[in-house]
Amino acid sequence: MGAKAIAKYLGITQRQAYRLCSDSIIPNFHLGGTVAARRSSLTSWMATAEKSA
Structure with a gap:
């Protein structure tokens, strides 16, 4: 996965990724x-992030 795919998967912008x-x-x-x-x-x-939140 590149930054574009990471961003799409996480629902954020490519810059944020x-x-x-x-x-x-x-x-x-x-x-x-x-x-x-x-x-x-x-x-x-x-x-893991959800559990710690």
């Missing part, structure tokens, strides 16, 4: 120059 990745708030990794994240990692991250 880049910001969350650069601040290491959401789990991500880089494939060359592309920001990427696994859907399963984002889902578990959201579940």
